[in-house]
Amino acid sequence: MFITVWFAWADSSVFNSLYVSTDVKHRLIMACQIVTAMVMAASIPHVLDKGWTYFALAYAANRLITAYLFHRTNQLGVESTKLARSVSRNYFALAIIFATTAFMPAPYRYWVFGAAIAAIQVLYMAPKIGVLENKRFLPRLGHMSERFALLLLIVVGEGFFKLVITLSEKGVYKVDPTVLANFMFGGIAVFVQCWIYFDFVGNGKPKNQHKWTLVSWWLAHLFLMLCAVMVGVALAGEVKAGFWQPYPLKYGVIGCVGLAGYLLSLLWIQLMIEHRVAHRFATAKVRMFGVILALVTIPILPHVPSLIGNLLWGTALISQIAYPVTRAYFTLSKEEANS
Structure with a gap:
């Protein structure tokens, strides 16, 4: 659970270290993301039972918001490389997988969820296709x-x-x-x-x-x-x-x-x-x-x-x-x- 939540925080931090966004819409988006974190935290004590559905859906929403932040960057035309577009696509796909696990029976939901968490890091670090291979990936x-x-x-x-x-x-x-x-x-x-x-x-x-x-x-x-x-x-x-x-x-x-x-x-x-x-x-x-x-x-x-x-x-x-x-x-x- 700690690693899962840490990655949600870290990926959001990566976005904010790559792009500087301070407009009102960005603030409202971040407020929504904070709410997803609140639901995730409240679900953890019962995550092995009925709390799992809430945790998985909140996590999926959190990933979806991160995907949208990268997508918005690309749509605003402030990114000249394919970095924002590829990261956005990755997170949209993973958000769907995380949401699907909310309705899967145990223990399969944990295995699929864990594989998706691992996939986040693979999509960053994989040789040739990983996000880190993009020269634009220079966090502050x-x-x-x-x-x-x-x-x-x-x-x-x-x-x-x-x-x-x-x-x-x-x-x-x-x-x-x-x-x-x-x-x-x-x-x-x-x-x-x-x-x-x-x-x-x-x-x-x-x-x-x-x-x-x-x-x-x-x-x-x-x-x-x-x-x-x-x-x-x-x-x-x-x-x-x-x-x-x-x-x-x-x-x-x-x-x-x-x-x-x-x-x-x-x-x-x-x-x-x-x-x-x-x-x-x-x-x-x-x-x-x-x-x-x-x-x-x-x-x-x-x-x-x-x-x-x-x-x-x-x-x-x-x-x-x-x-x-x-x-x-x-x-x-x-x-x-x-x-």
Whole structure:
């Protein structure tokens, strides 16, 4: 579900990075597209039952609107290549497929829907026929990087909401001080997730316009945000146990895998963007230390108190900012003194 909705957001962002449209009609079209996203989100809790029809039709409408945006660009005569026309045609066809799945029986509807989602990426990336092969496909990368950064804040921010809602439903006055301490640690962890993103890759532009660089930058952000969601969900376990009980295992596994994936995606993006001074200190070795420690924590979790589990997991996360910042401080101070 996350990947599906992310592609809807990303494809709309691609249009807005390729073409600048600010007229009233465009604003009204975007308002309609926002409504489709609302229906999609409201349908997700019941998507395996009666909610599927609403989700699939809303998604089809969302794709149809994106198709129309490209078609309108072509009709207005502001596009001299076949880019807008071909993209519009692709999305119109896919919208029909998505709408059809609303009336198909399970599990076939999921397979067809999933194949159509995959087809979106194939139509972008396929050699010779893919949209990326069109020389006009030059998104404003600064615009896209800002959108990625904004969405990352929203996605990671869900971790804050998950923590707060879980504790508020349980009753803040009912928990012992150790649970409250775990709750605060979870909030700090969410903050550090944002910190390491913005210090090392946030608003970073791809180092070149090569097809593989753009595709990697794109997909790495998808996996980064998916892993951020996993960590946000897992942190709800912080208010389900005190210091001396084991961390809830299912939450712990999701959190450890999510953190490992988040750091690997961060490194992937780092390799795809323009070099920064911070990259001197946030090396692949630093990232791999966090990845390995996060994964090693998984088999340990059921056998130790959550205090120890948080210490291990927290070390994997906080080391990603503590080590680079400390090393940068001493290294740059020494270089400045010697200059």
